[in-house]
Amino acid sequence: MGSWIPKLLLLQLVLLLTKHADSSSIIKYLPGFEGPLPFELETGYIGVGDEDEDQMFYYFIKSESNPEEDPLLVWLSGGPGCSSFTGLVYENGPLGFKVEAYNGSIPTLVSTTYSWTKVANIIYLDQPVGAGFSYSRNPFADRPSDTGSAKLVNEFVRKWLAKHPDYFSNPFYVTGNSYSGKVIPAIVQEISNGNYICCKPQINLQGYVIGNPVAYYDHDKDSRIPFAHGVALISDELFESLKRSCGGSYSIVDPLNTECLKLIKDYHKCVSGIYQELILKPKCETTSPDCYTYRYLLSIYWANNEIVRRALKVVEGSKGKWERCDLSVRSNQDIKSSIPYHMNNSIKGYRSLVISGDHDMTIPFLGTQAWIRSLNYSITEKWRPWMILDQVAGYTKTYANKMTLATVKGGGHTLEYKPEENSILFKRWISGQPL
Known part of the structure; x- marks a missing residue:
């Protein structure tokens, strides 16, 4: 008789999660931010996979310019296992943390000046399942894989658009950095194939943006x-x-x-004493507020606060401790190289922007240049500096396959180290202006 108790409890948990799944909410206030949010935020879950058992959590922020016509982006963080919230608050979103010593209260959020949401609608997606607040209703779910993630993100986007039909016609881009830069070209191919072969709604796929991306890790x-x-x-x-x-x-x-x-x-x-993500920064203990990486702790304190979770409408019991980058999300890295996907996407005419912080030693620009050369496309615009206010902000080169490479001078592994420069770079490229 007693052996049925754990099974009954598991069944009750599954029923509880099922009841709350595949939902969304408009969020007007966030703990830690003073006053109403100055932008439109929606959070929610979309069920994907067999019987929608994988519940993918997202933060959707409307463009602050012209949401009806501005591009729609899905943003994926790297890892694998990093929450897209890291992109929202550290890289290209409209909120950031005020960096100060943690005193036990909810960390303070402030507005940023460099958000890509000034010109684009962005879905910050926690993937693969297990990252951020995404979870599976199946306690025996298979280990996520690169190719599996590509299929599930494609399914997520189609289901999200079905629930948000106003965005059918918006130009759509897949964006992200680091490890997600290896999976993004596969996602683009998956969405493209779906458009041609089987699936509605048709996604107005235009291209992709990847920052310091993994291509062929070795x-x-x-x-x-x-x-x-x-x-x-x-x-x-x-x-x-x-x-x-x-x-x-x-x-x-x-x-x-x-x-x-x-x-x-x-x-x-x-x-050994070098901080590889940006070699100009000191390598030090994250527990010191004077250290750059201390800011990462603030997101952990924030996201693990029960008041915050209720505000975000996180399903109760679906997630234990939230990690900015959860290294226990062990993905089957079955895409050895993204280069064939880049080739296929180029043949289909999709635009791409490859951003490379030139002081990143995790995925150095030399490796990025090497795999781009291997595509063997002719150069349509030779290597030149790109400028901000008469100052060199980096260097750029454009290829016949509509791929643009842009380095960011003094930049690191992710956008956060030069957010203003990366914002200007993105805004020029997405609008079709020369860099």
């Missing part, structure tokens, strides 16, 4: 050593020895190549 990592040499983190002698002994491959090394392995250890000793 090759991306290989570019760290020449990058480190180029910015004077390792010596000429060590670099030349590494090239000679390792043959340019530093991620996958023959275990019998002891000389290469020893030199790679020497390399790691040289860069």
Whole structure:
């Protein structure tokens, strides 16, 4: 008799989650922000997958300009396992945290000046399932995968548009950075195929934006050593020895190549004190308010507050501790390389913008340039600086496949390190202006 109790409790939990699933709410006030929100925010869930068992949580912010005609973006953070909330409050959204020592109260939110929502509608989507506030109603759900995520995001977007038919005709873009930059080209292909083969509503797909994206991770990592040499983190002698002994491959090394392995250890000793996401920032303890990464703790304090969860309409019991980047979301990384997807999307004529912070050592610009070259498209606009107020903000190059590469001078692994410059860059590109 007693063995039925856990099953009964599990059934009750599933019924509770089912009852509240696939819903949305307009949010006018957020804990930590003074007064009503100066923009339109909706949060909610869309069920995807078998019997809608995967409940994907999103934050939708209407364009503050002309929402009826402005582009519609879905924004995906990296990881895999990072909540899209990290994009909303740290990178390109209309809210950010006031950075101050945590005193036990709800962290303070303030308005930003650089939000992409000035010119675009944005759906910040927690994916894959398990990231952010997304959850599965199936306690035995399969491990998420890159290709599976592409299919589920396609399903999410179609279902979201069915519930928001006013946005059918808006130009649609898939956007994000870091690890999501590997999956985004597959999502674009999935949406494109759906438009051609089977599915309604038709999505007005125009292209994609990716920042410091993973493309072929081993090759991306290989570019760290020449990058480190180029910015004077390792010596000429060590670099030349590494090239000679390792043959340019530093991620996958023959275990019998002891000389290469020893030199790679020497390399790691040289860069162990470097903050790889932006080499100009100090590497320090996140618990110190003086450290840049302390701001990440504020989102954890905020999102784990019960008052905040009620305000966001998070389904009770659906999520334990919220993590900005939940490394326990172990994804099956079955897309080895995104390059074939870029090729297919180019053939179909979709625009793309590749942003690269030039001081990121996680996914260095050298690796990004290398995979773009491998596409073998002719150059339609040669390498040149792009400017803000007569100052060089970065460099750009455009290719015949409608792909634009733009570096951001002094930028890091994500948009947050140069938000104003990234905002100007995006606004010019999305409107079709020259950078």
